[in-house]
Amino acid sequence: MNLYDVIKKPLITEKTTIEKDSKNVVSFEVDRDANKIEIKEAVEKLFKVEVAEVNTVNVAGKVKRFGRHYGKRSNWKKAYVTLKEGSSVDFFEI
Structure with missing residues (x-):
């Protein structure tokens, strides 16, 4: 699966903004059809960050x-991606 096909869009809500600031989760x-390994690789390559953990939810x-x-x-x-310390993604500066 292509990296750009794995991630459709970021979810920017009040809840996800709080999680991003407090827990470093985007x-x-x-x-x-994407699994956790594909999601981790896509986030690491597209945003040039280190991923610690990926949790997924079927909505x-x-x-x-x-x-x-x-x-x-x-x-x-939906995928909740926990970034390692020192890594961050700012969707408005990309």
Whole structure:
């Protein structure tokens, strides 16, 4: 799998910003077929940082209504990447 296909986008929310500042953990939306090893390699090569740990979560898509019609959002995978001491990623300076 291509490095650019593994990581789809960073997740920037209030919760992830607090985790980034306090625990040095960054969050990404990743490809559903990507495993922890592929995610670690992609983050290390794309952002030039050292990764200590990768945790993943499969997020189920929500059922939403559009008027009287029902639809379902896609399932997706979230990765919490813990960086080693001294490593940091700033999404707004890249």
